[in-house]
Amino acid sequence: MESAKARDRLNSVIIHAILVIFSIIMIVPFAWMILTALKTNQEAISVSPFYIFPHNGWHWENFATVWKSYNFLILYKNTLLMIFFRVLCACLTATMAGYAFGRLKFPGKNALFSLVLIQMMVPSQIFIIPQYLMVSSLGMLNTMFGLVFPGIVTAFGTYLLKTGYQGLPRDLEEAAAIDGCNIGQQFLRIMMPLTRSSMVSLGIFTAVFAFKDLMWPMIVCSQATTTTLSAALAKMQGQYSSDYPAMMAAAALAVLPMVIIYIIFQKQFVEGIATSGGKL
């Protein structure tokens, strides 16, 4: 009995040691980003001695300089608005379609739903050239509409919400129908509020992937005033590749808002992203 306990304790020490090592590997890049951002460029490229921590004070002003010279206010605004509109469009269209596919009977349902599934199986790069040409011929390059365009509808979200609606108890609509609600009222008053958790998952999923997207904003919004954080970083890297503290400050400014929101709502984030991924 005693030896079994001792073995358990040893196991758990080894396991925690492995987990801590991996945690360090995960955190070091972030820590190095912040530490570099707080140095002067001379410190950052000093090799002997090699500085881990800033040597001559912590240069928080690097953030302010980068903020101003790259106009982060506009980048934040563009990114936030793009995320807002994409989440709004995705939730609105997907909840309606998901309800119809999950709860209603209608001719052609399977055929229409197979279109949804096909869209999910095809690599998204195949849509990009025609989508770009459409935005371009509408004269909508470098606009918010252009940024939001591919995210107006979502096959994945439709699938996710369909699963959500199918999981609701059978007799809900019947009770509502007896009370004299038509289908629109049943949907709005009873069914939609019950799939709130699927909607939150879809919202977080959409927001995070819109935030991470690089190729689309680079293509449709090439100007510094109309683009998003990700695409702006790609541009900066080309222009200022030797000012390491500035680049790391820019990278930190680009990831920090999402990281902070994630740490506050980590449970919802992990569940939203992973469980919606897991249902695919």
Add this chain to the structure above:
Amino acid sequence: MKEKKGMTKAEKNTAMWAYLFVAPTMIGLIVLNFYPIFNTIYQAFCKTGDFGKGNTFVGFANFQSLIVGNNSSEFWQSLLNTVKYAIIEVPFSIVIALVLAVFLNRKKMHGVTVYRTIFFLPMVCAPAAVAMVWKWLYNQQFGLINNLFGTSIAWISNPSIAWISVGIIGVWSIIGYNMVLFISGLQEIPGDYYEAAEIDGATGIRQFFSITIPLLSPTTFFIVQTRIIGALTVFDLMFMVMDKTNQALPKVQSVVYVFYTYAFTNGNKGMGAAVVCLLLIFILIITLILQSCEKKFVFYN
């Protein structure tokens, strides 16, 4: 609308509502996704004029150039690069994630939330920023890695190791996501299996191989499938880490990187469309192979 006989008034009413509800999504999918699929395939057979206008039909010329002609060495190399990237990213990220998930799923485990939050962190970060940071870590002269280990390895400009360095970033980025998927898979395995095994005196490692691995196989298969497709369409990391001037670029760039260069940097939409069509065919073949493996290796109760 000509309805089938036998539809009652209520059924017609329901169908009307249903069409109303699916209309925005279906119209959107047709305009944004289905028209583009056919348009991309059409463009793959065209030579693009200036400003993306004035397509002239050229038959299989683009495909010929990619498969056997002028662009063939670049295209086949990029396909090989992509497969090599997948060979690093997929197995390593999955095996490490599985081990971490099993650890975090232990009974009476402390600190699960903290570990999970840390491992999942790269998932909410823009790959553009992540790649910038890693590029700086890999810097040959001033980078943390070389200075820490006293080496001077050209991590991302030596063609023979750069693909591994980029693969490592990919693994680092995706471990947490795979881990969380594994944890939810593990939680679906009934606890009685382990209790029975414990009574029979099976050790932890024995339990892992004879209970966890087979019962987790649907989750594992799902992760393998999504990771393979994800790895085959990798772009962001490569684009940010590998400059146009990097001498290792031809040995690292992925198919999607080549697609981007053709279609948007060089403005040759036709050639870009042909690349993405070939990628689609490749992915469909891989998907079919995976589907046939599913029956063999996946254990559904």
